[in-house]
Amino acid sequence: MTAVGAALVFRGRGVSDGVAIGTTALLQSRDHEVFRFPVAESAIEDEVARFHEAVAQTRREIQRTGEQVRRQVGEDLAGVFDAYDLILCDELYAGAIETCIRTDQVNAEWAVHRTATALGERFARIESEHLRERGDDLRDVTRYLFRALQGISHHELSEIAGGVIVIADELTPSEALRLGRQGIVGLALEGGGPNSHTAIVARALSLPLIVGVGPLGDSLRDRQVAVLDGRDGTLIIEPDAATLERYRAEQRALTVFTESLARDRDLPAVTLDGAEVELLANIEFPDEIAEARRYGARGIGLYRSEFLYIEKSPNLPSEDEHCELFRTMLEQLAPHPVIVRTFDLGGRKLAREVMDVDEENPSLGLRGIRLTLARPKIFRTQLRALFRAAVHGDLWIMVPLVSCIEEVRQFREFCKDVVSELAREGVAHRAEVPLGAMVEVPAAVWIADHLARELDFLSIGTNDLIQYTLAVDRSNEHVASLYQPLHPAILHALRRVADAGADGGARISVCGEMAANPRYAPVLVGAGLRHLSMSPLSIPLVKDAIRRLDAAAARELYDDCLRLSSASEIESRLAQWESSLALSGS
């Protein structure tokens, strides 16, 4: 953080383009499952009353428990609950919480959390062990109080108004989705990475996002005027009038630029030496289809169907809801294909209704096809809808996170079973639908030849492939520098899968974020990949890069890169290639 005049400037990493101007709303949740919410001045007295009600309720509960203990165990232990009661009435505790609600204008839960944390730290520094242990009492009382507050009423994300820039420590994809739908204009996260699903949601909603702004501490308040630049990762709090005007002008210029991108929508994506590359769109929400068409997508290369589950939560989408959605997508995109990925829940994309397990290490747990096979009833609903909708257009079905051939065979059996069931019931459907899998774990790369023989198509999900190959969490800012798309291991993997497709007769595409970056176009084309799927807005930029590329030269570049030993060497080789192109004027 730096101070420029009266303004505070934070720098993070821009991962969803665009400029947002609005007022701040701080949301914090990490480690304690308590959100910090701004409370309007007019609602402060209600919030204080809510806190008092929770205190009264907690005291009644503690007194009841104390009486019970006194009767059943004895006076000694019951004394603990008397101590709890004293804490609840103490000015240092209850008084400080009330002051925090009033002065910081925040929700009671947050004020309790703040006060208890500060007092807990003071207890931890006390020399006497006996007194230090009183810190445990404090934590316990605080837990009682949280429970009471939550029983009285909840603060919900839905309270966040439109037009604000949300600044949060972390946010799940579904929370980002809800906030985006509520009309917030920008998002800054303390942590996170460019390939996290939260970032993918932000891009899908055209919501400027910066990640990795670092711990914001107490430096910010709610309702401050702010500018967020999702291109270079800048967050400016209380900018001066000239800065504000400059960013307003940039917002206008960006709108003009984005509109101009649609101009070349009908130009083919062909390299200088005539290699055709098919560019398709990744979408998460059906309303992105309009954008996909506007920017010239030749179909949908990845529809992340799990977002339907996240949107419908806490209910599950029905077969008819699924079917209607797929039908609309197919009709709007005809004659182009729509590749629907079956729900990829689990990992960080949790939907409580489907995932009723609690996992220590969810990224290596029940996610992707593992979850779908473990929840056959839910999977059947989706597959029935897919085969039914397939009569309306060119629909393909793809399963995520495959790591062994048995999963593919089970998936195929499942499809067969669903098709026979529909036939038996006399329900209209199409039995012959291309079936495919994502290649996003190293094991799938190694068995790509087998996968290519048993499936019609494969799609390389570089987001997860990089994460699992390099053992780098795609959402963890602490290891973000190790998340290297140009790592030699990734380049070897791309070539291996491309070759496996050519040999096995399966169509190979790339639908991870690597495909969306025009800088990587020579690498992907050089690896022999000819089908790329990306966010709609990236299509014109990647198309432009492809039209200035010679595929044979890109192949030579790629072969050179395969001989190098590190991402930085490959990065330099790519930079050298770019400057030689610039010099030759192509």
Ligand code: PEP
């Ligand atoms: C990927 O892993 O590259 C991919 C496209 O899937 P997701 O980002 O949804 O995990």
Ligand code: MG
């Ligand atoms: Mg993936």
